[in-house]
Amino acid sequence: MTATQKKYFTEELMRWHHSANTRSLPWKEEKDPYKIWLSEIILQQTRAQQGLPYYLGFTQAYPDVHALAAAADEEAFRLWQGLGYYNRCKNMLATARYISSQLEGRFPETYEGILALKGIGPYTASAIASFAYGLPCAVVDGNVYRVLSRYFGIDTPFDTTEGKRRFSELAQQLLANDSAAYNQAIMDLGATVCTPGATARCGDCPLQKKCVAFRHGMVALLPVKSKRTEVKTRYFHYLLLLADGQLWIQKRSAKDIWQNLHEPYLLEATAPLDAAGLVKHPGYRSLPVPKGGSPAYEGMLRQRLSHRVIESHFFTLHLRGTIPMPGDNGNWQPLEQLKNLAFPKTLVSFLEKKLYF
Numbered sequence: 001m002t003a004t005q006k007k008y009f010t011e012e013l014m015r016w017h018h019s020a021n022t023r024s025l026p027w028k029e030e031k032d033p034y035k036i037w038l039s040e041i042i043l044q045q046t047r048a049q050q051g052l053p054y055y056l057g058f059t060q061a062y063p064d065v066h067a068l069a070a071a072a073d074e075e076a077f078r079l080w081q082g083l084g085y086y087n088r089c090k091n092m093l094a095t096a097r098y099i100s101s102q103l104e105g106r107f108p109e110t111y112e113g114i115l116a117l118k119g120i121g122p123y124t125a126s127a128i129a130s131f132a133y134g135l136p137c138a139v140v141d142g143n144v145y146r147v148l149s150r151y152f153g154i155d156t157p158f159d160t161t162e163g164k165r166r167f168s169e170l171a172q173q174l175l176a177n178d179s180a181a182y183n184q185a186i187m188d189l190g191a192t193v194c195t196p197g198a199t200a201r202c203g204d205c206p207l208q209k210k211c212v213a214f215r216h217g218m219v220a221l222l223p224v225k226s227k228r229t230e231v232k233t234r235y236f237h238y239l240l241l242l243a244d245g246q247l248w249i250q251k252r253s254a255k256d257i258w259q260n261l262h263e264p265y266l267l268e269a270t271a272p273l274d275a276a277g278l279v280k281h282p283g284y285r286s287l288p289v290p291k292g293g294s295p296a297y298e299g300m301l302r303q304r305l306s307h308r309v310i311e312s313h314f315f316t317l318h319l320r321g322t323i324p325m326p327g328d329n330g331n332w333q334p335l336e337q338l339k340n341l342a343f344p345k346t347l348v349s350f351l352e353k354k355l356y357f
């Protein structure tokens with residue numbers, strides 16, 4: 001690749017950003033590092049339009065880092081509900097409390113200082129460093145890999161050590177003096193014009209004239225990923241134990257998906273079970289439920305996560321009264337209290353359908 005090709009890239013990208021980039025999002029002109037950090041955490045693994053109401057909800061409920069640090073876990077998880085990847089929320093709370101108590105509420109002002117915070121990787125650190133402080137740090141995310149690999153015709157897989165190094169170095173070389181505007185521009189171009197697969201709008205692209213992928217008909221082939229992530233299905237069976245207007249609810253604490261969220265009694269199996277199969281499950285047999293009672297099947301909901309599909313099957317069992325339950329991470333919750341707890345998205349859908357909310 002030539003110096004001319006690089007110069008053209010940066011100049012045309014910046015020109016497009018100032019004249020034709022109409023993507024408007026509330027955090028774009030923000031200079032408060034707290035709000036920029038909040039937006040970046042919310043947008044990890046999340047599309048901007050999906051993250052927008054969460055950003056507005058959090059900034060309204062917690063206008064500064066001290067307010068977020070003082071929030072009850074349960075309340076913050078409830079606001080996060082439906083966004084997935086709940087570790088992000090957990091790390092966000094830990095970081096807010098650290099900044100509030102150890103740094104007197106002041107956000108670190110160097111790339112290294114930002115990177116040292118919990119839940120922050122190189123991409124997020126570069127984004128905060130450039131957007132909040134104008135530091136010369138180039139962001140490299142999925143949008144950036146796509147634009148760079150196509151424009152320069154690079155087929156090195158971006159998820160390899162070599163690919164990551166190559167794209168980061170290139171991104172850093174292309175950075176304009178106004179790093180914040182440059183980073184915003186390349187991410188917006190990837191999100192709105194140089195989009196995945198065959199959806200790219202090359203006719204509207206300011207880089208088309210010197211784009212290698214466009215000239216050689218390789219747009220749909222780039223960028224290259226080395227491995228496909230195998231998506232496995234997990235089969236959850238939720239037994240809704242109902243007694244005296246209460247439902248047995250437990251908190252997920254193991255190192256697993258949906259950590260810290262709530263759920264009814266769970267029986268996991270390697271394949272879907274019907275009611276006859278469920279009563280033979282060791283988790284069911286360990287319950288002191290009266291003999292002869294039969295769980296009623298209520299239906300199934302499927303949720304796709306990044307590496308997993310969760311197939312949740314729901315059963316209800318009405319009891320004459322509460323029973324002692326195994327474990328110490330749950331209790332009997334009055335149905336009208338359920339709306340105060342944070343549940344995974346699938347469970348919210350089911351519980352709403354059953355009018356428990």
Ligand code: SF4
Pocket residue numbers: 147150151193194195200201202205206207208209211212213214219
């Ligand atoms: S011309 Fe097409 S492939 Fe090349 S950078 Fe622009 S949108 Fe992407």
